[in-house]
Amino acid sequence: MNIVDRGFMKILVTVKRVVDYNVKVRVKADHSAVELANVKMSINPFCEIAVEEAIRLKEKGIASEIVVVSVGPKSCQETLRTALALGADRGIQIEAADGLDSLAVAKLIAKVAKDESADLIIMGKQAIDSDNNQTGQMVAALLDYPQATFASEIVVENNVAKVTREIDGGLQILSVTLPAVVTTDLRLNEPRFASLPNIMKAKKKPLDVKTAEELGVNTDSNIEIITVMPPSDRKAGIKVSSVAELVEKLKNEAKVLS
Amino acid sequence: MSLLIIAEHDNKELKPSTLNTIAAAQKITNDIHVLVAGMNCQTVAEQAANAISVTQVLLADNGAYEHQLAENISKLVVDIARGYGHILAPATTAGKNLLPRVAALLDVAQLSDVIEVISNDTFIRPIYAGNALATVKSSDAVKVMTIRATGFDPVASQGGSATITTLEQVIISENSQFVSEQLAVSDRPELTAASIIVSGGRGMGNGENFQMLEAVADKLGAAVGASRAAVDAGFVPNDWQVGQTGKTVAPDLYIAVGISGAIQHLAGMKDSKVIVAINKDEEAPIFQVADYGLVADLFDAVPELEKSL
Ligand SMILES: Cc1cc2nc3c(=O)[nH]c(=O)nc-3n(C[C@H](O)[C@H](O)[C@H](O)COP(=O)(O)OP(=O)(O)OC[C@H]3O[C@@H](n4cnc5c(N)ncnc54)[C@H](O)[C@@H]3O)c2cc1C
Ligand SMILES: Nc1ncnc2c1ncn2[C@@H]1O[C@H](COP(=O)(O)O)[C@@H](O)[C@H]1O
Numbered sequence: 001m002n003i004v005d006r007g008f009m010k011i012l013v014t015v016k017r018v019v020d021y022n023v024k025v026r027v028k029a030d031h032s033a034v035e036l037a038n039v040k041m042s043i044n045p046f047c048e049i050a051v052e053e054a055i056r057l058k059e060k061g062i063a064s065e066i067v068v069v070s071v072g073p074k075s076c077q078e079t080l081r082t083a084l085a086l087g088a089d090r091g092i093q094i095e096a097a098d099g100l101d102s103l104a105v106a107k108l109i110a111k112v113a114k115d116e117s118a119d120l121i122i123m124g125k126q127a128i129d130s131d132n133n134q135t136g137q138m139v140a141a142l143l144d145y146p147q148a149t150f151a152s153e154i155v156v157e158n159n160v161a162k163v164t165r166e167i168d169g170g171l172q173i174l175s176v177t178l179p180a181v182v183t184t185d186l187r188l189n190e191p192r193f194a195s196l197p198n199i200m201k202a203k204k205k206p207l208d209v210k211t212a213e214e215l216g217v218n219t220d221s222n223i224e225i226i227t228v229m230p231p232s233d234r235k236a237g238i239k240v241s242s243v244a245e246l247v248e249k250l251k252n253e254a255k256v257l258s
Numbered sequence: 259m260s261l262l263i264i265a266e267h268d269n270k271e272l273k274p275s276t277l278n279t280i281a282a283a284q285k286i287t288n289d290i291h292v293l294v295a296g297m298n299c300q301t302v303a304e305q306a307a308n309a310i311s312v313t314q315v316l317l318a319d320n321g322a323y324e325h326q327l328a329e330n331i332s333k334l335v336v337d338i339a340r341g342y343g344h345i346l347a348p349a350t351t352a353g354k355n356l357l358p359r360v361a362a363l364l365d366v367a368q369l370s371d372v373i374e375v376i377s378n379d380t381f382i383r384p385i386y387a388g389n390a391l392a393t394v395k396s397s398d399a400v401k402v403m404t405i406r407a408t409g410f411d412p413v414a415s416q417g418g419s420a421t422i423t424t425l426e427q428v429i430i431s432e433n434s435q436f437v438s439e440q441l442a443v444s445d446r447p448e449l450t451a452a453s454i455i456v457s458g459g460r461g462m463g464n465g466e467n468f469q470m471l472e473a474v475a476d477k478l479g480a481a482v483g484a485s486r487a488a489v490d491a492g493f494v495p496n497d498w499q500v501g502q503t504g505k506t507v508a509p510d511l512y513i514a515v516g517i518s519g520a521i522q523h524l525a526g527m528k529d530s531k532v533i534v535a536i537n538k539d540e541e542a543p544i545f546q547v548a549d550y551g552l553v554a555d556l557f558d559a560v561p562e563l564e565k566s567l
Contacts, residue, residue: 019386021521021522024389024521025386025389025390026389027389027390034385034386034389034390046503101367102358102367102368103361103362103365103366103367103368106362125503126503128386128387128502128503129385129386130385131370131371131384131385131386131387131502132368132370133354133358133370134354134357134358134361134368134370135358136358137328137354137355137356137357137358137359137362138358138359138361138362138368139362140328140359141332141358141359141360141361141362141363142362145433146329146431146433146434147328147329147355147359147434148434149328149351149354149355150351150355152496162437165351166351166496166497167351167352167497168350168351168352168450168497168505169268169439169441169442169497170439170440170441170442170495170496170497171439171440171441171496172325172436172438172439172440173436173437173438173439174327174434174435174436174437175434175435175436175437176433176434176435177432177433177434180433185496185503186486186489186490186503187489187490187496221367222366222367222396222397222398223367223369223394223395223396223397223398224394224395224396224397225392225393225394226380226393226394226395227392227393228385228390228391228392228393229390229391229393230389230390230391231384231388231389231390231391234528234533234547236545236546236547236548236551237533237548237549237550237551238549238550238551239540239545239550239551239552239553240550240551240552241552242552243552243554243559243562243563243566244566246534246550246552246563247563247566247567249550250511250532250534250550254511254532254549254550256454256510256511256531256532257478257511257567
């Protein structure tokens, strides 16, 4: 029976806790990492869009349950609570150190998605800290599910998701059979804000904690970060007072116009 | 060991980002193979064979590969992966869609957006919207990486003479179907390959006003780009977005008009050789990276600029 007729569709959404997008990070003096002490942390914006999309599918009566998952130390429970306040039903924290590589994260998420029999997995296209843009594709590969990345529209009909994707040349529409992985792009939706009553209610929603050992996933990495350096600084140039001066400089000084 | 590059193409033409990726590969090995998977893409294979430094082209020409579906091509790549120490693709939406899938099937990590090759196993990639550069070392048996084109000057597209070998494997996933595509047709250069870019932001006010920028671009042979705000507002199509989560560009000249200069926008253009900013707010952060800043109302400055070119 197809998922919509079955009347039960479970969506799994992943959320990552990252440095807030308004923060300009600084590299630590010893060049080991970026400074994260006393820096504002938030839900990764693309994950927020993923949560919103799942909630809309539930509001339309297409989805029946939304499970949010985050991989990381205890602090990411805060991110899960944010997602629960927005409207997710249940949270799972997979206890792990910060900085696992994407393959390890993908293995953990894939295992949970399998255990939960999720019909649709919605993830952000990119975490704005690592800028990896890979975890969703890896989850899809590990489960041998189809994928639709960089989504700007998702339409679920019967057993398929018709997804519009933002690609380099424009837009592409794919039809993927569920279960599938979809990753979100910026234009998919505009996330709502959580209301105060919902923030209170979220505190009572179930939140489970699991470990990599319990899930039987090996999270070792073959990637080692040797140094983290600041980029070479770009100095501000000069102000010109008119268009004529600008054109003159571009021709004679910068020599980028002929 | 040899290295495999997944070519970026549209079944007719090898895209320039492949040539940048070959340049990155040259720093790793001199046995460079290129996979051209598509449909009716023999000419692409010939172009790849002509590119400098390519030693072998593998051509998989079948309907299953026409639309670069990741489900199909990832398995094809894994099927031929034996013997390769590195598998590379340009960090385009196609490469980003495909390569992590390859990596996971091979049970190895992926390094995204590599901008510098230090050695066979050590690479530099930007993180946090380019506000930090991580040097990473991989001990994976196969190093799977996407290459950011702006980090490497393209190799010559002519002068090579690689052999072309045909692959017979046909891998079709029933779970993923191409439905349709809406691709922009434009006479202007592609954003990521243009030597001059004129970009507009929210300050443009609406989509029609972008015609002012297009007029400037046409005089300069430039591409037109945009900030996220301009795309979100529906002024221009999504594929014009420059930034952390859009396209990364590094032209000789980048003219930012009515763009404030948020971190996420700067991430996509701050490696441009010369940056010009036109903004009416003299405090706009874009001026901190601009070589030439003009504090002015764009509705006066842009038409004037167009006339003076
Ligand atoms: C997860 C995430 C990813 C993002 N990715 C990207 C990305 O890839 N690319 C990107 O660009 N942004 C991205 N952003 C958005 C970014 O944070 C900014 O919101 C965006 O870049 C702002 O666009 P803007 O400069 O056009 O608009 P604004 O910040 O509103 O700036 C408009 C500017 O126009 C000027 N202006 C207005 N009228 C005039 C006039 N008549 N003449 C002259 N100047 C005028 C104003 O002074 C102002 O400086 C991302 C944000 C998030 C959260
Ligand atoms: N530690 C994590 N916990 C939960 N989700 C994650 C984690 N890391 C990555 N993801 C998900 O994968 C997406 C892409 O991340 P990345 O591949 O790291 O850019 C993110 O937007 C999240 O949805």
